[in-house]
Amino acid sequence: MIRTLSYAALSGTLLLSVNASAKDTTTQQYIDTLTELGYPAPKGNELVHIPPTMEDLESAKLHPELKRVIRRGYDLFTNTQQLRGENVFNNMNCSSCHLGEGRMPFSAPVWPAAVTLPNFRGKNDHVNNLEERIAGCFTYSMNGKPPEYGSDNMLAISAYHQWLAKGVAMYPEKPIYGRGFPAPDRPEELSYARGEAAFEEKCSVCHGNDGEGLRVGNETVFPATWGDMSNNWGAGIVRIFTAAGFIKNNMPLGQPNSLSDQESWDIAYYMSNQERPQDPRYTGDVAETLKNTEARFHKHSMYGQTRETDGHVLGDHSNTGEKPFLKPDSIRSRTFE
Amino acid sequence: MKKIPILLTALGLSSCSAWVFAEADAERGAASAAMCMACHQADGGGMNIAGGESWPRLAGLSATYISKQLHDYKSGARSNASMIPFASMLDEQQIEDVAAYYASLPATQGKGSEGADEATLNRGQQLAERGDWSAYIVSCKSCHGPDSQGAGGDFPGISGQHAGYIEAQLQAWKAGNRKNDTQDLMGSIARRMSDDDIHAVAVWLASQSPAGN
Numbered sequence: 001m002i003r004t005l006s007y008a009a010l011s012g013t014l015l016l017s018v019n020a021s022a023k024d025t026t027t028q029q030y031i032d033t034l035t036e037l038g039y040p041a042p043k044g045n046e047l048v049h050i051p052p053t054m055e056d057l058e059s060a061k062l063h064p065e066l067k068r069v070i071r072r073g074y075d076l077f078t079n080t081q082q083l084r085g086e087n088v089f090n091n092m093n094c095s096s097c098h099l100g101e102g103r104m105p106f107s108a109p110v111w112p113a114a115v116t117l118p119n120f121r122g123k124n125d126h127v128n129n130l131e132e133r134i135a136g137c138f139t140y141s142m143n144g145k146p147p148e149y150g151s152d153n154m155l156a157i158s159a160y161h162q163w164l165a166k167g168v169a170m171y172p173e174k175p176i177y178g179r180g181f182p183a184p185d186r187p188e189e190l191s192y193a194r195g196e197a198a199f200e201e202k203c204s205v206c207h208g209n210d211g212e213g214l215r216v217g218n219e220t221v222f223p224a225t226w227g228d229m230s231n232n233w234g235a236g237i238v239r240i241f242t243a244a245g246f247i248k249n250n251m252p253l254g255q256p257n258s259l260s261d262q263e264s265w266d267i268a269y270y271m272s273n274q275e276r277p278q279d280p281r282y283t284g285d286v287a288e289t290l291k292n293t294e295a296r297f298h299k300h301s302m303y304g305q306t307r308e309t310d311g312h313v314l315g316d317h318s319n320t321g322e323k324p325f326l327k328p329d330s331i332r333s334r335t336f337e
Numbered sequence: 338m339k340k341i342p343i344l345l346t347a348l349g350l351s352s353c354s355a356w357v358f359a360e361a362d363a364e365r366g367a368a369s370a371a372m373c374m375a376c377h378q379a380d381g382g383g384m385n386i387a388g389g390e391s392w393p394r395l396a397g398l399s400a401t402y403i404s405k406q407l408h409d410y411k412s413g414a415r416s417n418a419s420m421i422p423f424a425s426m427l428d429e430q431q432i433e434d435v436a437a438y439y440a441s442l443p444a445t446q447g448k449g450s451e452g453a454d455e456a457t458l459n460r461g462q463q464l465a466e467r468g469d470w471s472a473y474i475v476s477c478k479s480c481h482g483p484d485s486q487g488a489g490g491d492f493p494g495i496s497g498q499h500a501g502y503i504e505a506q507l508q509a510w511k512a513g514n515r516k517n518d519t520q521d522l523m524g525s526i527a528r529r530m531s532d533d534d535i536h537a538v539a540v541w542l543a544s545q546s547p548a549g550n
Binding site: 026029030033034037053054055099100101103104202205206214216217219221222252253254255256 | 471472487
């Protein structure tokens with residue numbers, strides 16, 4: 001039942017059930033599309049999983065009440081703005097970064113979290129489960145306050161993740177095809193000026209000249225790429241390599257892999273040179289915060305660095321954006337003692 | 338200190354407007370639009386013509402979008418035998434006025450979904466709302482905004498547009514006959530759509546409520 005190419009190769013067509021065969025066909029369709037668009041084909045040792053769709057959910061053998069909760073999770077994932085002012089304090093939806101509703105390889109598909117956690121996480125230096133990992137996105141990427149552990153909304157979002165992982169064994173040993181936003185090789189030199197020019201040419205029609213994005217009514221169409229309505233300084237995507245990987249693999253929308261490696265890195269570098277709400281790990285002093293977070297995180301961002309164009313020290317402020325507090329309760333260490 | 342640049346800007350704008358052109362005026366636009374009505378109808382609702390060239394609804398579309406299309410017809414960036422002579426008759430001021438006029442009209446319901454079967458409508462809804470990532474077709478709403486009713490001046494409302502018009506435009510993009518979208522954003526997606534998918538999404542969008550600006 002697991003959608004892996006190796007499974008298809010090893011099993012032989014005669015042994016495959018009709019259902020598994022249909023799934024392999026679907027997986028192959030995705031791989032063909034991705035490789036045509038310039039993504040690498042899966043390597044022989046990689047785990048390839050294409051998650052089921054919401055159409056598949058309707059025909060799945062699951063309790064109707066579970067289906068209802070998964071649908072609720074999907075709805076929260078794709079319209080997270082419904083939690084605005086409660087859990088979300090910027091213009092982001094989960095699906096703003098996790099394209100294709102969290103299902104697409106090379107767009108940080110979310111199902112790996114359901115099969116690789118609980119696990120140790122360097123960012124907060126302790127073992128996290130799926131809920132705590134989701135809480136991390138709310139804390140940083142949504143500049144927010146996570147739904148409470150065990151709450152209806154947290155459970156629904158978790159259930160959606162697990163549904164997407166359907167059929168994958170826990171703690172897979174193979175590397176996962178298309179996990180995260182794989183960054184292209186870092187070019188020798190990054191340029192603010194080139195990044196700014198490329199942003200204006202390739203990104204601004206949707207994201208605006210000031211990175212403000214576009215909203216219609218209470219819904220986000222194009223997310224803000226910096227500023228108060230964007231991720232805060234603690235979000236993974238403020239790391240230049242993560243942003244470069246996201247951009248290269250996913251932007252402009254519908255045209256993945258169309259930007260050069262240099263353009264992707266320059267745009268990411270330009271973005272990391274813009275202001276955004278304070279990192280919730282802020283101690284009141286940007287130099288001290290940088291010292292605490294540099295090794296695990298901010299060595300990859302421009303946080304605490306001086307912007308070359310005007311001498312501004314990035315992150316040297318106490319602005320938390322629309323969020324009326326700095327640090328949600330979710331940021332805490334665990335000792336298991 | 339802060340007020341000085343604003344004051345200077347205001348003076349600059351008012352002195353410019355005297356010799357560039359006046360602000361768009363929907364009432365003046367109504368007069369210029371007289372020649373548009375034969376096809377686009379008195380209410381700006383256009384007409385769905387099965388098997389022929391459908392005339393799009395303009396009522397309630399973004400003025401920025403209409404203005405850009407008229408400019409593109411004049412410059413040749415967008416090609417259409419019926420439209421080029423009419424667009425060429427309009428000067429800059431008239432383009433802005435006509436665009437403002439149609440933007441001010443209440444949006445009317447598109448046609449062309451009558452009698453469509455359920456499977457076609459379901460497929461169309463899926464494409465419009467969720468896309469089909471197996472072919473890397475992103476959803477309509479991801480650029481055209483909530484309910485595909487339009488987002489800013491670059492991404493027009495397509496909900497409630499005539500099916501015949503949407504289908505013809507997607508086919509034109511697919512064939513490379515329409516290229517006036519920013520950065521080929523529509524073209525790159527249309528080229529990945531099958532004829533059946535283009536038909537399905539056009540029919541479903543026509544069945545939906547049109548935008549109002």
